[in-house]
Amino acid sequence: MSPKPQIDVLTESALINADGSPLIIAGPCSAESEEQVMATAHGIKAIPGVNIYRAGIWKPRTRPNSFEGVGVPGLKWLKKVKAETGLRVATEVANAMHVYESLKAGIDVMWIGARTTVNPFTVQEIADALRGTDIPVLVKNPVNPDLQLWIGAIERLNQAGLRQIGAIHRGFSTFDNAPYRNLPKWNSAIEFKRLLPEIPLICDPSHIAGNRELLLPVAQKAMDLAMDGLMIETHIDPSVALSDAAQQVTPENLGKMLASIRFRKPEGEELAEEDHHLLDEMRKQIDELDDEMVEVFARRARLSRKIGEYKKAHNMTIYQVKRWDQIIADRLEHARKNGLDETFMKSVLQSIHQYSINIQNDVLNKQEQAAKA
Numbered sequence: 258m259s260p261k262p263q264i265d266v267l268t269e270s271a272l273i274n275a276d277g278s279p280l281i282i283a284g285p286c287s288a289e290s291e292e293q294v295m296a297t298a299h300g301i302k303a304i305p306g307v308n309i310y311r312a313g314i315w316k317p318r319t320r321p322n323s324f325e326g327v328g329v330p331g332l333k334w335l336k337k338v339k340a341e342t343g344l345r346v347a348t349e350v351a352n353a354m355h356v357y358e359s360l361k362a363g364i365d366v367m368w369i370g371a372r373t374t375v376n377p378f379t380v381q382e383i384a385d386a387l388r389g390t391d392i393p394v395l396v397k398n399p400v401n402p403d404l405q406l407w408i409g410a411i412e413r414l415n416q417a418g419l420r421q422i423g424a425i426h427r428g429f430s431t432f433d434n435a436p437y438r439n440l441p442k443w444n445s446a447i448e449f450k451r452l453l454p455e456i457p458l459i460c461d462p463s464h465i466a467g468n469r470e471l472l473l474p475v476a477q478k479a480m481d482l483a484m485d486g487l488m489i490e491t492h493i494d495p496s497v498a499l500s501d502a503a504q505q506v507t508p509e510n511l512g513k514m515l516a517s518i519r520f521r522k523p524e525g526e527e528l529a530e531e532d533h534h535l536l537d538e539m540r541k542q543i544d545e546l547d548d549e550m551v552e553v554f555a556r557r558a559r560l561s562r563k564i565g566e567y568k569k570a571h572n573m574t575i576y577q578v579k580r581w582d583q584i585i586a587d588r589l590e591h592a593r594k595n596g597l598d599e600t601f602m603k604s605v606l607q608s609i610h611q612y613s614i615n616i617q618n619d620v621l622n623k624q625e626q627a628a629k630a
């Protein structure tokens with residue numbers, strides 16, 4: 258397993274709430290007009306728990322001729338939001354010019370979008386433009402589910418001296434994303450937090466869901482996966498929004514949504530002594546079961562190797578269609594009787610089979626190829 262990346266971060270970062278509550282970022286997809294920016298900001302200010310106001314000034318769009326943001330003039334509206342509401346303000350930067358203009362305008366937090374994270378040249382350009390500041394920066398996951406690319410962008414910022422870095426999980430685009438706009442691939446977020454526990458990870462349910470109906474379940478799931486905050490697109494009148502109309506909510510509905518999310522803590526509530534024992538006991542049983550599982554896998558792997566030797570001696574193919582078809586049917590039936598989910602069981606069986614085939618391939622081919630070499 259590759260070593261965990263070493264990122265030098267501030268523990269008292271502006272991206273982490275001192276009281277342990279989740280960092281909540283809200284605001285319109287795009288700044289469209291001074292009125293829209295200010296009305297949305299005042300609506301958001303009234304909602305308890307929102308920490309940062311977001312608005313896109315430069316909008317990367319898939320096709321040309323759609324609204325591409327108001328550009329530099331919008332920055333002074335964000336300045337006004339800051340002055341009138343006291344909320345910190347954030348915007349997306351996608352090149353060095355955006356960084357310089359945002360720094361000049363006193364933007365508090367910047368984020369790097371998914372389409373920028375994919376390009377190390379651009380990320381480096383942004384990191385270099387930020388050198389010498391310690392402004393908080395959030396890095397959205399790249400469009401494709403490449404954890405190394407995501408981590409690489411964070412490392413580039415960190416190596417430029419930035420120490421208040423966070424990440425945003427906004428999902429991944431593939432050909433068929435239904436029912437989402439971007440597939441959450443929750444495992445990526447789980448692995449990100451395992452590798453970089455010191456980097457706050459914020460979920461962006463708006464871009465994962467792509468519609469208002471899915472926002473709440475996505476936000477709840479993110480919170481239950483111990484993520485550190487939420488970024489939710491909020492517009493004073495989503496029906497007339499110039500971008501992402503289907504996924505934005507009114508400040509009023511944002512307030513309702515935040516009130517209905519259950520925020521749980523990794524360590525849970527204060528527990529009585531006996532509750533701790535109960536959890537410890539259950540975890541001990543899980544440990545024992547996992548140990549047994551590893552030993553069973555090892556025994557199975559040894560048998561696969563022996564079968565490989567038999568096949569080599571008798572000139573048999575590795576893959577045995579009928580046998581495998583029978584195994585799938587039997588094991589799924591067994592799993593069903595034990596109340597296990599079929600999709601889960603099938604994916605476990607497929608991994609086991611793949612490994613078994615690899616082991617036999619070693620026996621049938623690799624040893625021979627090595628001897629020839």
Ligand SMILES: C=C(O[C@@H]1C=C(C(=O)O)C=C[C@H]1O)C(=O)O
Pocket residue numbers: 561564575576577578580581584609610613614617
């Ligand atoms: C182990 C064998 O080889 C392959 C692997 C299997 C397995 O791991 O269960 C089953 C069938 C084959 O595709 C076998 O032929 O029995």
